[in-house]
Amino acid sequence: MTKQFKILIVDDEAEQREAIKIILESKGFMVGEASSGGEALDLLEGEFYPLVLCDYIMPGINGLEVLKRIKQLYGESIEVIIFTGYGDVESAVEAMKLGAFGYFIKGNNPDELLLEIEKAKKLLSLGKKHSLIAKKNEKRYLYRxxxxxxxxxxxxxxxxxxxxxxxxxxxxxxxxxxxxxxxxxxxxxxxxxxxxxxxxxxxxxxxxxxxxxxxxxxxxxxxxxxxxxxxxxxxxxxxxxxxxxxxxxxxxxxxxxxxxxxxxxxxxxxxxxxxxxxxxxxxxxxxxxxxxxxxxxxxxxxxxxxxxxxxxPLRKRREDIEDMIYFFMDMYKEELKKDIKEVDNNTLKFLLNYDYPGNIRELKNMIERLVVLSKNGILKMDNLGAISFPVKESNRSQKVAPYEKAKEEFEKEYFYSALKQHDFNVTKTADAIGISRRQLINKINEYNLRQEMDH
CATH class of the missing domain: 3.40.50.300 (P-loop containing nucleotide triphosphate hydrolases)
Structure with missing residues (x-):
C-alpha cells in the first residue's frame, strides 16, 4: 500500500528536494519533484499526487499561492504540507488556516515529517472510505x-x-x-x-x-x-x-x-x-x-x-409508503440479483393500507421476503410466507369504531396470528415481523395473549 502512495516535493533548492526524496523512497513512497510552484501545478494537471510537500518561500509562485490553487482545483482530494524555516512559522500557521494539512520546520528531525505524512495518509484514506460509505448509504437509505x-x-x-x-x-x-x-x-x-x-x-x-x-x-x-x-x-x-x-x-x-x-x-x-x-x-x-x-x-x-x-411512525406518514415500497424493491432487486418487473395490484393495495406496527423495519423485511420468493418477476402476497390481512373496504353505512379501539383489535389479532404462524415461538415471531423480542413480549402481556397461547 505504501508504494502506491505518491508524494510531490515542491522546492526550488535541488539539495533539499534530493534529501527528502531519499528519506521518503527509503520508506517505500513514490516521489515526484517540482522546482517551482508553476511546475508543480503543471505536473498536477497530468498526474495525481494525493500529498504535496511544498516550500513556503520560492521565487515566482510561492507556497501560499500553490496551496490556494490546489485547494481551489482539487479540494480535499489533495493535502498539502508546508516546508518552512524557523522565521516563517507564523506564515505557515496562516497557511494552515487556508487549508494546509500541516507544516514541517526545515532542519527538524525527519521523523516528525514522516509522522505528519502518516496522518495525512490516514485522513485521505478515511476520506475515500467516507465517500464509499456515503454512496452506499444513498442506496441503503431513502432520505426524500x-x-x-x-x-x-x-x-x-x-x-x-x-x-x-x-x-x-x-x-x-x-x-x-x-x-x-x-x-x-x-x-x-x-x-x-x-x-x-x-x-x-x-x-x-x-x-x-x-x-x-x-x-x-x-x-x-x-x-x-x-x-x-x-x-x-x-x-x-x-x-x-x-x-x-x-x-x-x-x-x-x-x-x-x-x-x-x-x-x-x-x-x-x-x-x-x-x-x-x-x-x-x-x-x-x-x-x-x-x-x-x-x-x-x-x-x-x-x-x-x-x-x-x-x-x-410509518402509519402517520402514509404518503411515503409507496416510495419506500419501490425503493426497497429496487434495493433488494439489485442485492439479490432478481429480475423484478412489477408489484401485483392486490399486493400493492395491501402494502399501502397495512398499519405497520413494526414500522419501516417491518415494511423493509416484507419487501425483502417478497423479492426473495417472487416468481416470474412479480411481487405477490401469495409468496410472502407470512400473515396476510385482507384490506377491508370502507362501508359508509357501518359505524366506524374509534381509532384506538380499532388499533387494539387489529394488533391483538395480528400478534396472535403471527405467533400461531410460528408455533408460538416468541423469538422466531419477533424476527419474522421485524420487532424486538422484548417488544413482542410487551404486546403479549398487553393483550393477555398468554392464555390463548396456552390453549
Missing part, C-alpha cells in the same frame, strides 16, 4: 419525503449537523432512528471520521461496559488481550447509542462522567484516555417517566437531550 413532519425534521438536521449538540431521537422501534443519526453524521464536519452505532439492548450490563469503555488484558475472566472500546473507536466521529433507556444505573454514572470530562478509563485500568465524539442517542421509552421512576438519572437525561427529535 412527502410528509410535512419529516420535511421539518430534515430541515432541523441541517441546523444541528455542524454543531456538537447532543441529540436525542425518539420514536417507536423501526421508525429509522439510526438512519437519522447516520444522516446527521454524514452532514457534519465529522463525516470523514467513524460513525459507531451500539444497541444498548443487545448487551448485558457487564458486557455493555466492556463494549463501551474497552478493557485491559486480564481485567476479567476471558479478557485475554487488550481491547479498545466503542468510545475510543469513535474518536473524532459520532457515537450513536440506540435504546439508551436500557442501560443500568451503574453505567449511567460512568457515562455521565465521560460526557463531563471527555475521558474514559478502560476496565482494569485507571489511566484517563481523552476522547472526542459527537453523541446521538435514541429510545422508544418515555425517559421522563423513567426519570420519575428513578430508572434513569435526571442529570444524564438533560445531558443527552440538548436537541430532541421525535420521528413519526
Amino acid at each position: 419525503t412527502k410528509n410535512q413532519k419529516m420535511k421539518e425534521i430534515l430541515s432541523i438536521l441541517e441546523d444541528v449537523a455542524n454543531t456538537n449538540a447532543n441529540v436525542l431521537l425518539l420514536g417507536e422501534s423501526g421508525v429509522g432512528k439510526e438512519v437519522i443519526a447516520q444522516k446527521i453524521h454524514d452532514m457534519s464536519d465529522r463525516a470523514k471520521m467513524p460513525f459507531v452505532a451500539i444497541n444498548c439492548q443487545y448487551f448485558s450490563s457487564n458486557l455493555l461496559e466492556s463494549e463501551l469503555f474497552g478493557h485491559e488484558k486480564g481485567a476479567f475472566t476471558g479478557a485475554n488481550e487488550k481491547r479498545i472500546g466503542r468510545f475510543e473507536e469513535a474518536n473524532g466521529g459520532t457515537v450513536f447509542l440506540d435504546e439508551i433507556g436500557e442501560i443500568s444505573n451503574e453505567i449511567q454514572v460512568k457515562f455521565l462522567r465521560v460526557l463531563e470530562n471527555r475521558t474514559i478509563e478502560r476496565l482494569g485500568s485507571n489511566k484517563q484516555i481523552p476522547v472526542d465524539f459527537r453523541l446521538i442517542c435514541a429510545t422508544n421509552r418515555d425517559l421522563i417517566k423513567e426519570v420519575k421512576n428513578y430508572n434513569f438519572r435526571e442529570d444524564l437525561f438533560y445531558r443527552i437531550n440538548t436537541i430532541t427529535i421525535e420521528i413519526p
Whole structure:
C-alpha cells in the first residue's frame, strides 16, 4: 500500500528536494519533484499526487499561492504540507488556516515529517472510505419525503449537523432512528471520521461496559488481550447509542462522567484516555417517566437531550409508503440479483393500507421476503410466507369504531396470528415481523395473549 502512495516535493533548492526524496523512497513512497510552484501545478494537471510537500518561500509562485490553487482545483482530494524555516512559522500557521494539512520546520528531525505524512495518509484514506460509505448509504437509505413532519425534521438536521449538540431521537422501534443519526453524521464536519452505532439492548450490563469503555488484558475472566472500546473507536466521529433507556444505573454514572470530562478509563485500568465524539442517542421509552421512576438519572437525561427529535411512525406518514415500497424493491432487486418487473395490484393495495406496527423495519423485511420468493418477476402476497390481512373496504353505512379501539383489535389479532404462524415461538415471531423480542413480549402481556397461547 505504501508504494502506491505518491508524494510531490515542491522546492526550488535541488539539495533539499534530493534529501527528502531519499528519506521518503527509503520508506517505500513514490516521489515526484517540482522546482517551482508553476511546475508543480503543471505536473498536477497530468498526474495525481494525493500529498504535496511544498516550500513556503520560492521565487515566482510561492507556497501560499500553490496551496490556494490546489485547494481551489482539487479540494480535499489533495493535502498539502508546508516546508518552512524557523522565521516563517507564523506564515505557515496562516497557511494552515487556508487549508494546509500541516507544516514541517526545515532542519527538524525527519521523523516528525514522516509522522505528519502518516496522518495525512490516514485522513485521505478515511476520506475515500467516507465517500464509499456515503454512496452506499444513498442506496441503503431513502432520505426524500412527502410528509410535512419529516420535511421539518430534515430541515432541523441541517441546523444541528455542524454543531456538537447532543441529540436525542425518539420514536417507536423501526421508525429509522439510526438512519437519522447516520444522516446527521454524514452532514457534519465529522463525516470523514467513524460513525459507531451500539444497541444498548443487545448487551448485558457487564458486557455493555466492556463494549463501551474497552478493557485491559486480564481485567476479567476471558479478557485475554487488550481491547479498545466503542468510545475510543469513535474518536473524532459520532457515537450513536440506540435504546439508551436500557442501560443500568451503574453505567449511567460512568457515562455521565465521560460526557463531563471527555475521558474514559478502560476496565482494569485507571489511566484517563481523552476522547472526542459527537453523541446521538435514541429510545422508544418515555425517559421522563423513567426519570420519575428513578430508572434513569435526571442529570444524564438533560445531558443527552440538548436537541430532541421525535420521528413519526410509518402509519402517520402514509404518503411515503409507496416510495419506500419501490425503493426497497429496487434495493433488494439489485442485492439479490432478481429480475423484478412489477408489484401485483392486490399486493400493492395491501402494502399501502397495512398499519405497520413494526414500522419501516417491518415494511423493509416484507419487501425483502417478497423479492426473495417472487416468481416470474412479480411481487405477490401469495409468496410472502407470512400473515396476510385482507384490506377491508370502507362501508359508509357501518359505524366506524374509534381509532384506538380499532388499533387494539387489529394488533391483538395480528400478534396472535403471527405467533400461531410460528408455533408460538416468541423469538422466531419477533424476527419474522421485524420487532424486538422484548417488544413482542410487551404486546403479549398487553393483550393477555398468554392464555390463548396456552390453549
